[in-house]
Amino acid sequence: MAGQGGIDEERRSSTVARLLLDASDQDLVDFVELVATPAFVIDAVADGFVFRASNSLHEQATGMDRATMMGRRMDMPLMADISAQVVPNYRICMTSRQIQTYDECLTMPNGVRWWRTTLIPVPSPDGSIRRIFGSALDITPLHDLEERARRLSADQDALQARLTRTLRTAVDALATAVETRDPYTAGHQHQVSELSVAIAVALGIDQETREMIRLGALLHDVGKLGIPTSLLVKPGRLIDEELALIRAHARIGADMTGNLDLPQTVRLIISSHHERLDGSGYPCGLAGCDIPLPVRIVMVADVVDAMLTDRPYRRHLTLSAVEAELARNDGRCYDQDIAAVALAVVRGDMPGFTLPDSWMLQRIPRAMA
Numbered sequence: 001m002a003g004q005g006g007i008d009e010e011r012r013s014s015t016v017a018r019l020l021l022d023a024s025d026q027d028l029v030d031f032v033e034l035v036a037t038p039a040f041v042i043d044a045v046a047d048g049f050v051f052r053a054s055n056s057l058h059e060q061a062t063g064m065d066r067a068t069m070m071g072r073r074m075d076m077p078l079m080a081d082i083s084a085q086v087v088p089n090y091r092i093c094m095t096s097r098q099i100q101t102y103d104e105c106l107t108m109p110n111g112v113r114w115w116r117t118t119l120i121p122v123p124s125p126d127g128s129i130r131r132i133f134g135s136a137l138d139i140t141p142l143h144d145l146e147e148r149a150r151r152l153s154a155d156q157d158a159l160q161a162r163l164t165r166t167l168r169t170a171v172d173a174l175a176t177a178v179e180t181r182d183p184y185t186a187g188h189q190h191q192v193s194e195l196s197v198a199i200a201v202a203l204g205i206d207q208e209t210r211e212m213i214r215l216g217a218l219l220h221d222v223g224k225l226g227i228p229t230s231l232l233v234k235p236g237r238l239i240d241e242e243l244a245l246i247r248a249h250a251r252i253g254a255d256m257t258g259n260l261d262l263p264q265t266v267r268l269i270i271s272s273h274h275e276r277l278d279g280s281g282y283p284c285g286l287a288g289c290d291i292p293l294p295v296r297i298v299m300v301a302d303v304v305d306a307m308l309t310d311r312p313y314r315r316h317l318t319l320s321a322v323e324a325e326l327a328r329n330d331g332r333c334y335d336q337d338i339a340a341v342a343l344a345v346v347r348g349d350m351p352g353f354t355l356p357d358s359w360m361l362q363r364i365p366r367a368m369a
C-alpha cells in the first residue's frame with residue numbers, strides 16, 4: 001500500500017524501525033523533536049502501553065506535561081479517559097502490523113480537540129511489534145468548518161423545503177382564486193394539472209420537469225383574474241372585442257407572474273398554453289418546435305378537460321366526441337402523440353398510470369353520458 005510522500009508502507013515502517021528500535025531514551029526525544037507535527041512514541045508492555053517520548057509540539061497541542069508522562073502507563077489517572085479511546089487503535093496497529101490513520105475526538109487538558117492520527121508499527125528483529133511511533137495533526141478547525149458546512153447545508157435544505165411548500169401553497173391559492181370566479185371552470189386548473197402530470201408520467205418525463213408542468217398547469221389561467229367575471233360566465237357567443245379580452249388572459253397571466261421568481265417552464269406554460277402547432281394560436285403565434293414539450297402537454301390537457309366540461313355556451317362533449325375532435329385536428333394544432341397518451345390516460349388504458357379519483361369522478365360520468 002502506498003504511503004504518504006510516495007514511500008511505500010513497508011519502507012516507511014522499516015525506516016522508522018531502523019531509527020527508533022534501538023534508540024536510547026534521549027535519542028527518542030531528539031528524534032521526535034525533529035518531527036514537524038505533534039509526535040510520540042509508545043511501547044507495549046505486558047498489560048498495556050507506556051509513553052516513551054513526545055515532542056514539544058505534542059506537549060503544546062495536548063496540554064499534557066512531558067515530564068509527567070514519560071515512562072508512565074497509559075492508564076495513569078491523567079490519561080485514563082483518553083486511554084480508553086486510543087488504546088484500541090494501538091492494539092489494531094500492533095495486530096494488523098499496518099500503518100493506521102484515523103480521526104478521533106479527544107478531551108485534552110486544554111479542551112476538546114479533533115486529531116488525525118497516524119500510527120506506524122516498529123517491528124522488532126523477531127517480527128513482533130512492541131513499539132509504535134505516532135504523529136498527529138490538529139484538525140479541529142477543519143472539523144469545525146466541515147460541521148458548519150453540514151449545518152449550513154441542512155439549513156439550506158430546510159429553507160428550500162419551506163420555500164417549496166410556500167410556493168406550492170401560493171400557487172394552489174391562486175389557482176383556487178381563479179376557479180372560484182367562474183363556476184363553469186371550477187376545478188379546471190387542478191384537473192388540467194393532474195391530467196398533465198399523468199401524461200408526463202406516461203411519457204417518462206423526469207420528476208423535476210413534471211413538477212414544473214404541475215405548477216404551470218395549476219397557474220395556466222391565472223391571467224383570468226384580470227378578466228371581468230361577467231365576461232367569463234357570459235352565455236352565448238362573444239363579440240370580437242370580448243373574445244380579444246378573454247384571449248388577453250395569457251398575456252395578463254405572464255405579466256402578473258413576471259415579477260415572481262418562477263422557473264422558465266412555468267412561465268412558458270402560463271404565456272403559451274393557447275399557442276397551436278400550426279401557428280394559429282395566441283398570443284404570439286408560436287409554431288412547431290418553438291412550443292416546448294411541457295407547454296404541448298398542458299395545451300392538450302387543457303383542451304381535453306375543457307371539452308369534457310359544461311361551458312356557458314355549450315354542454316360537455318363525450319369522450320368519444322373528444323377523441324374524434326382530436327383525430328380531426330390531425331396534428332395541426334396539438335401534438336398527436338400527446339393527444340393519444342392523454343386519451344389513453346383518461347380512458348384508463350395506460351397500465352400503471354391513473355388519474356386521481358377526484359378527476360375521474362368529476363369527468364368520466366359526464367363524459368360517458
Ligand SMILES: [Fe+2]
Nearest residue numbers: 220221273274
Ligand atoms: Fe387559458
